[in-house]
Amino acid sequence: MRLESLARLGRGGLGALERLGRAHLLLFAIVLGVGEILRRPRLLTAQIFNIGVLSLLIVGVSGLFVGMVLGLQGYYVLAQFGAAQSLGVMVATSLVRELGPVVTALLVAGRAGSALTAEIGLMKATEQLSGLEMMAVDPVRRILTPRFYGGVIAMPLLAAIFSAVGVLGGYFVGVGLLGVDEGAFWSQMQAKVDFDDVMDGIVKSLVFGVIVTWIALFEGYDTVPTSEGVSRSTTRSVVHAALVVLGVDFVLTALMFGG
Amino acid sequence: MVRDAGNPLPSEPLVDPSSPAAQAVDGSVASVANEPEVLVRIRGLSFRRGSRVIFDDLDLDIRRGSVTAVMGPSGTGKTTLLKLITGQLRPDAGRIEVDGEDVHRLDKSGLFRLRRRMGMLFQSGALLTDLTVFENVAYPLREHTDLRPSLLRKLVLLKLEAVGLRGARDLMPNELSGGMARRVALARAIALDPMMILYDEPFAGQDPISMGMLVSLIRQLNDAAGLTSVLVSHDVRETASIADDLYVISEGRVIAHGTPAELAADPSEEVRQFMDGLPDGPMHFHYPAPDLADDLRTRGGR
């Protein structure tokens, strides 16, 4: 009996490893398909629309509220040390370095990643992917590659919008409502936030863009082609993307700001 | 999952190579093997899914210009056979040649070149749901040719006319009935004027009228355009009415081969059971399982 559970553990481990291998092979094929979007840029435009434009509202509104909350919370903490003028620094640093890329990635995983998984999964379940293959069209290049690059391009832009809107939200609350000095808000921010911080944030969100779209596309492409399979894949896509984003965020933060 | 080794499988006599049916098949295959008009030649094909054997040393030939039907009970891997012929799946052993090319030795571009000359009609139609009927039929043309828009439009309308759906060109796939979707898919499959069309269960779930339309359509297309058609089905009557050549597969092997008339006269029990739709016979209604009484007495497990 104990041996059986050990065997089950081994089977599970091998299965996970095999999935990981397939996911990497798929990513490789997707990335190599870049020629397809150079030949048909319209495919890419449509996907930037699906992933970027359609996520704009939720990202913008979330950014505004996160910035406003940061402004409120930060003010009460900083005011205790008599450092309310540093509010701008606090809001901008946390948004640009962390919250912008991470929260945007989580929102995109929920808003666009799940839709991608469901779309690809249903295309597989309804034999549309096989149909394309039979028309001598490579579904990886035609269907997956534009979605991948669309996500990778849209993510940093969305994260930048999130951070910018968030800073404005913090500004409205801090300067508008709580009476922090406007000059101090901006000047301290500009003195303490580096362009390197902004660059690090962009690099992070590029990595997250790869992670979120890759997981979403793989889950869809690898789905069990039944309605239950697609629904499980969609859930898994969001959960795995969120976990991997948070884990990778820790590693990236340690690499970028640790040294 | 419960497969008791001690339990004799009811199907064992079928795969026994000494049975008269198997010998008859071997003989007939040998007689057509060297004819040049064979378009698809399958030799020694074996394929398994997990531990389940789907095909076991299968030989099959499809003659150029014929309508060849592959029949068999559900779950005998008829769709799998089509996927093997088109290179979507790889066999564990054996060789499949289409028009002289070994499908599974081709590289990707070679395979895609070959597939441009093959059309396949999926059970569900497999239309692209975000494109109109017109765009679906135009898709392979746009993909593989550089036709002027006016010429492309004419071609698409002609193909749609051939399946009787020229008027439905602006509909979306979700506005079509199952039979219409299949006919649109047929128009798409013939868009590039292929040499061969593979039909996966074209009659499944169709009302009698659209079934009749599809039957005559398949025959007409085959004769008018000089195609080769491969038909996978378990609808005996419709299939027999248009096929030149019939193969009956069971348990991973060909158990009978011949013209519809020959098969109708075949005395062997399993062919009779399938052709006449008898509920019981050599092929059993039950999936292989241990004895019912033993199974019920067993405690625990499932």
Place this chain on the structure above:
Amino acid sequence: MATRHTIEVTVGAFMALGFLALFFLAMQISNLSLDSTAEGYRLTARFANVGSIKVRAPVTVAGVRVGRVESLSFDKTTYEAVVTLRIDAGIDTLPEDTFANVFTSGLLGEQYIGLEPGGSQDYLRDGDEIVHTQSALVLEQMIGQFLFKKAGESG
């Protein structure tokens, strides 16, 4: 279903908005100056103790940032910390007898290097060393000295 043209227009607007946000982050928030720190000139200074100065810590004159700490190293013969400063190219009139201090912004804030210009007519140039330095004040040492002095007074 949005038409192809609408999609292209909205995608264009989206990308413009994204780049605008990036521009805002770069200019308004991080104050990316065009005379970046990669330009300018280098000065070195030796300190007995630099406290917790980090690479990229600000270098200020009269409270205005004029450069950044480029690197830190340890001189194993003199047991001193050697700090390389990169000063913005526009700030080219620092006198030779400029005084370099390690300061702390506020009680708990980060440490930075403050330069106090002297009165010399000769200016520091690329590669020069600031001779007059004062080390960081280490809180524990100060408290220790204070207690020691108190003990000496009372004893």
